[in-house]
Each structure stands twice: as C-alpha cells, then as structure tokens.
Amino acid sequence: MTDNTASTPGPAGDQAATAGPLSGIRVVELAGLGPGPMASMMFAELGADVVRVDRPTPPAITDVLDRGRRSIVVDLKHPNGPETVLRLAERADILLEGYRPGVAERLGLGPAEVHRRNPALVYGRMTGWGQHGPRAHTAGHDINYISLTGTLAAIGRAGGPPQIPLNLLGDFGGGSLYLVVGVLAALHHARATGQGQVVDAAIVDGVSHLSAMIWAERRYNGWTDDRGGNVLDSGTPYYDVYETADGGWFAVGALEPQFYARLVELLGLPEWADAQEDRSRWPQMREAFRSAFAARTRAEWEKVFDGTDACASPVLSWSEAVHDPHLAARRVHDVVDGGDVPAPAPRFSRTPGRIAEPLGHRGSRSREVLTDWRVAGVDELLAEGAVVQRDTPAAR
Structure with a gap:
C-alpha cells in the first residue's frame, strides 16, 4: 500500500502531525451496516481509535466499510455482555449505534444506561426514519427514505420515472455525513461543558436539510415539481x-x-x-x-x-x-488490500488523515482492545464467554 496523507503543505518549517485531527478520541461502534460503518470509517481515517463491537454470529451481509478499526466480539445475550460494552463506554468519547428505536435500550445499552457510566459521552444514533414518528419502527432502505422526502421524485428526465442515485444521497449524504457533523458538534460541547448528549441522526432529516437550496428555489425562483423541467435536473440544454x-x-x-x-x-x-x-x-x-x-x-x-x-x-x-x-x-485514490479506495477527505494541513486499513478477522483483537482500554476483568470476561477472542481467518 502506498502512503496517502491527504494533506496540503503548510507554512515553511511546519511539520504535519503523524496522526489525524481526532487523535486521542475513542469511539465505540455497535456493528451495523451502511451509514453507521461509513461514519465510523471516517472517524478512524481522521485519527480516532474506533472499536467495533461485533456479535458472535457472523452477519448475513458482510460490512464492506469495515476498515480502520479493531473488532471485539461480545455476546450481548450473555449476562456480562452489555456490561462489557458499558465498561468500554466508560472510557470512550463517542458511542455509535444504528439499531431500530428501542433495541439498544432493551439490550441495556441505551443512552440512559451509558450516561450513568459516562455523563460526558456523545451517543450517536443512526437510523433512516429517526427515533420517533409513525414509521420509526419499520424497515427501510435508502430508496425508501429519499422517496418520502421529495428528492427521489425530483431526479430523472421529463416523461420518465424517478431515477435511483445509488445509495449515495440517503445513506451517506443525508446519513453518515450528518451523523459525523452532529457527533463532532456534540463532542465540542461535551469538551467545553462535560455534558454528553444524544445525537439523533435520521436519513429523512439529513436528506431534507441537504435539499435546502432546492426548497429555496421552489419558494423564490419558480422551481416546480415537474421532473426534468428545472435548471439542474436536465430541464435546460446547457x-x-x-x-x-x-x-x-x-x-x-x-x-x-x-x-x-x-x-x-x-x-x-x-x-x-x-x-x-x-x-x-x-x-x-x-x-x-x-x-x-x-x-x-x-x-x-x-x-x-x-x-x-x-x-x-x-x-x-x-x-x-x-x-x-x-x-x-491530487491522489484522490489509493490502494488498500489490493483494491482501489478513495483517500480520506477533507484534507488537513497540520493533522492529515490516513487511509484506514482493513478490519481483519472479527474478534481477533478482543483481548488487545480490552487491555489497551484498561477494561477491568479481562480474563474473567473471556473465560466466561461474554467476550470472544478469535484467532482464525474463518472468524471474519
């Protein structure tokens, strides 16, 4: 792999730090898919120490955005499984979860339980529909979230059907990026006041806010609901x-x-x-x-x-x-694990981010994580099965 510091030169004599701007920040990620893992990967590329909490049973769908963090396998059904996560949270700055509303609470890992252990922690919640509302407990994917906001109906040519913008607009534009912005803003507040808080990042919220310019165009400049009939949707020849x-x-x-x-x-x-x-x-x-x-x-x-x-x-x-x-x-791409990957963005003149390496095998660093984070009772947690240490390639 080639080194990509994703930086721009600073003033003469300055030396860029070897770690990213989030060096020293600790993040606990409860494993999920899509926008949550993307946010975690961004935190890792910016220098945070991100630990992903995996479950003993491999997921049905492999997370392809698993780069840049260490994995610890925790059995959340074990009596001391949630306790292990709470011990990690005691030493973390940020916790990220992407469950449906109420699931984290049923596991004993909701904001109330976590904040009792660590009042200054920022608790980031990533969902499609948000934590409340008629659809909050129903399933959905990117296409469903953007369909409800008006954005999907606006994409496409006149006389044709709405066109699907991959899952970039909802999952990652309205989801991951808004989660990262919200968590960093809350972290700034926590550092200043010692008060953590919950960040409710919903894709429907983020996509709607991302469309602020179009809403303004509708109000002031005659933008219509006619697909393919406006300036930026193929309505103009130029x-x-x-x-x-x-x-x-x-x-x-x-x-x-x-x-x-x-x-x-x-x-x-x-x-x-x-x-x-x-x-x-x-x-x-x-x-x-x-x-x-x-x-x-x-x-x-x-x-x-x-x-x-x-x-x-x-x-x-x-x-x-x-x-x-x-x-x-600009070295926008690099090679990791034999494949092309985008370099970290944005770029920093003093504290450049770095390409995040692949995760490795799920649970292969469980003991290492607990030891590094000085979690009490490492041997007991491993011996009783609340935490699983795996060393074989098949464990990923």
Whole structure:
C-alpha cells in the first residue's frame, strides 16, 4: 500500500502531525451496516481509535466499510455482555449505534444506561426514519427514505420515472455525513461543558436539510415539481449530458453566461450565443448540442474542452476515474488490500488523515482492545464467554 496523507503543505518549517485531527478520541461502534460503518470509517481515517463491537454470529451481509478499526466480539445475550460494552463506554468519547428505536435500550445499552457510566459521552444514533414518528419502527432502505422526502421524485428526465442515485444521497449524504457533523458538534460541547448528549441522526432529516437550496428555489425562483423541467435536473440544454460518436458521454454545466458563451464557441455553434435564456428555442438548442457532440468521440471533445471554462467534462466510469490526470495529481485514490479506495477527505494541513486499513478477522483483537482500554476483568470476561477472542481467518 502506498502512503496517502491527504494533506496540503503548510507554512515553511511546519511539520504535519503523524496522526489525524481526532487523535486521542475513542469511539465505540455497535456493528451495523451502511451509514453507521461509513461514519465510523471516517472517524478512524481522521485519527480516532474506533472499536467495533461485533456479535458472535457472523452477519448475513458482510460490512464492506469495515476498515480502520479493531473488532471485539461480545455476546450481548450473555449476562456480562452489555456490561462489557458499558465498561468500554466508560472510557470512550463517542458511542455509535444504528439499531431500530428501542433495541439498544432493551439490550441495556441505551443512552440512559451509558450516561450513568459516562455523563460526558456523545451517543450517536443512526437510523433512516429517526427515533420517533409513525414509521420509526419499520424497515427501510435508502430508496425508501429519499422517496418520502421529495428528492427521489425530483431526479430523472421529463416523461420518465424517478431515477435511483445509488445509495449515495440517503445513506451517506443525508446519513453518515450528518451523523459525523452532529457527533463532532456534540463532542465540542461535551469538551467545553462535560455534558454528553444524544445525537439523533435520521436519513429523512439529513436528506431534507441537504435539499435546502432546492426548497429555496421552489419558494423564490419558480422551481416546480415537474421532473426534468428545472435548471439542474436536465430541464435546460446547457446543464445536461450528451452522447459522443463512440458511445461515450459528456457532461455540460454551463450555467453562467460567460461559460455558456465559451461552450457554444467551442461546440462550433456561434448562432446560439444569444439564445441561452430563450426557452422557446431550447428544444432546437438541445438538438444542436446533441448533433454537435455526436460528431466527435469523447476523447476528441476532451481535447477541445481541456483547460477551458466551458464547464464541459467527460463522464468517466469508476475504473476510468482512478486514472484521471486531475484526480491522480491530487491522489484522490489509493490502494488498500489490493483494491482501489478513495483517500480520506477533507484534507488537513497540520493533522492529515490516513487511509484506514482493513478490519481483519472479527474478534481477533478482543483481548488487545480490552487491555489497551484498561477494561477491568479481562480474563474473567473471556473465560466466561461474554467476550470472544478469535484467532482464525474463518472468524471474519
């Protein structure tokens, strides 16, 4: 693996720290899937010591975002299983869980129990629907959460069905990132006052807040519920994607007049220079753009637009993005465990984050974690089966 410090140079003479900005912060993660693990991975990449509490039975779905933390296997059905987690929480700054409402409480690991042991701890809760409301106890996934907020209905072309934006918008945009922001804000408060609190991070809340600009556009600038009929949803010819001669695609985002002028100049369509806001001519403009892009390959258009302010760029696949000159120059990707992974973001000039290594085998570091965190009764917890130490590859 190559080293990626994800940093930018500081003033002359400064030396970047070897640990991230969250060095010294301890996080307990109750194992889950999706947005919770993504948040935990971000904490780890920023330097926190993250310990994931796994259960003895392997999950039906493998967590692919398990990098950057140590695993301890705890039997939460054992009389001393929850007690083990509470002992970890006593020494932690943050606890993260993504269960349905009430599950952590039934396990004896709800906020009240944890705060009795550690009043300054930040308790982060990650759910789709939130901790209360008619849907709070029902199952759902990214597509369900964004469907209820209005955002899914807004994505797609006129006359077509809503288009699914992978699970980036709900799980990770409205989920993980809002959990991280909320927990860090609460941690700042806890450090200043000694008072911990609960952070209720719900995807429906986060996605709705993430859409603040669109809500403002609806109120002030005439944004409508007609899919594919607005400025940023393919409603305009100068904010869209066009197919090239070789079956590739080019993205156009020439919103400002000066960028639009450069676009039509480089497309060889000077006759459209004064027609940007003439909606009556947009169908013809779109056809002119479509014909122009279809006349050359994607590579040829890349040469035309390279280094210009036309706001036109090739649509790259995942495998192509790794080799893009700009992303490569910024070292946006690295290699971990034989595969490409994104580097930590954002970047810090003094305390750079680092690529998180794979988790390893579930429970392979149980004793190590308990010892490092100075949890009392390590031998007893292992001997009685409340905590499981595993050393074989099959245990992952």
